[in-house]
Amino acid sequence: MKRYKYDTIFVMAVILAAALIWLFSYLTRSEGAYVRVTVNGELYGEYPLNTDTKVNIGGGDSYNILIIQGGEAWIDEASCPDKLCIKQGKIRYDGQSVICLPNKMVAEVIGGKKPEFDAVVK
Amino acid sequence: MKKKLTGKQIAEYGLMTALAMVLSYIEYLIPFSAAVPGVKLGLANIVVVFALYRLGVPQAFVISLLRVVLMTFMFGNAFAFIYSLSGAVLSLCVMLLMRRTGRFSPVGVGAGGGVSHNIGQILCAMLLLETKRLIYYLPILLISGAAAGLVIGFTGGIVIERLAKEQK
Structure with a gap:
């Protein structure tokens, strides 16, 4: 699968970024008023x-x-x-x-x- | 530098634009809507990916922008136009850059297009609605854009290979 090496890296990076943004918003959430x-x-x-x-x-x-x-x-x-x-x-x-x-x-x-x-x- | 368009090129532009519009329309007919606005397949991007590899950069731009303009005339309004244009332009630029690096296959380019299309739209919506809160949709839009883009890129890649053989 060498052909898709950079594609895989790219998709992994996107998933990681999404996870980080989600984690950040989850951790910083608080009850609304x-x-x-x-x-x-x-x-x-x-x-x-x-x-x-x-x-x-x-x-x-x-x-x-x-x-x-x-x-x-x-x-x-x-x-x-x-x-x-x-x-x-x-x-x-x-x-x-x-x-x-x-x-x-x-x-x-x-x-x-x-x-x-x-x-x-x- | 500016050369006259040949008949073959004009036919190509017309054929590809029509194909992109039909694919948009098919997608519009599929009654699929997720809870988050912007989650979609982006079928028309197959044509753009194909054009980027087989026809050339100007062709890809013209086909993509014509599709957005013509689909707006038929089904959309000014708001939808700005919205799809921002996604289309950003995804075109990102796909072009990814293609230029020479390191990505059409699959990766498609995924990049899907992700950047969604980023473009969400940035545009944040500006239009004047709210930063939309950033909360970003994770799901990143994942869905990548997933849809992989499928589109993979399909586009098959078409690129098959048509390359036919032409020679």
Whole structure:
């Protein structure tokens, strides 16, 4: 398999890099405090993880329904065609996120202090 | 330096671009979607790998970029265009460099293309969505890009060998 020597080295390096990045993010993770939702790069709202709630993000033709329950957040329903945001599942740790590319919606968990208000809408 | 395109070259460009588009379309038809956006096979890359080895660097660039532009006209929007363009350009550059070193087989070049395609897209998404958090997807995208790229490179390698024999 001498022919594939450098190919093998390359693939090994990629796997190693992926493992290191994953390990780093696993070790540095911490419980999140609230979910920050941005639409189109602009802040849409912030919702604490310790309060159960249901938010209709966007509201109009392009929407994502965000549910917060038992310290976890997930997208339950969405207008996007691929529904990838629903498949991305539940988030609870600092830095985890659910991203809906068609609706340009990002919901990310932020750690540290809770926001001053329960919800800040635009 | 600038020479006129021969009829054969024009036919090659057309054939390869059409083939790349058909492969993109086939992939688009396969109802496969993983939890992480960006995990995909990248069938069209077979054509680009082939072009890189058998036709030449400008051909590979033209075919790849034409595919992105034409597929956008048919199925995409401006957002998807920037997104696929960033992946296509970065993977082309990386595959070209890997080919130039002369140390990698098409399998390695394909893997490099898959990995760099995903890196390009995630960088682009980080810029567009203004979030650094996407970096958390990087491990899975690196692995899936390498895996898909290996398959593509292997397939491309077979085509390169077989067609080389036919042509002589």
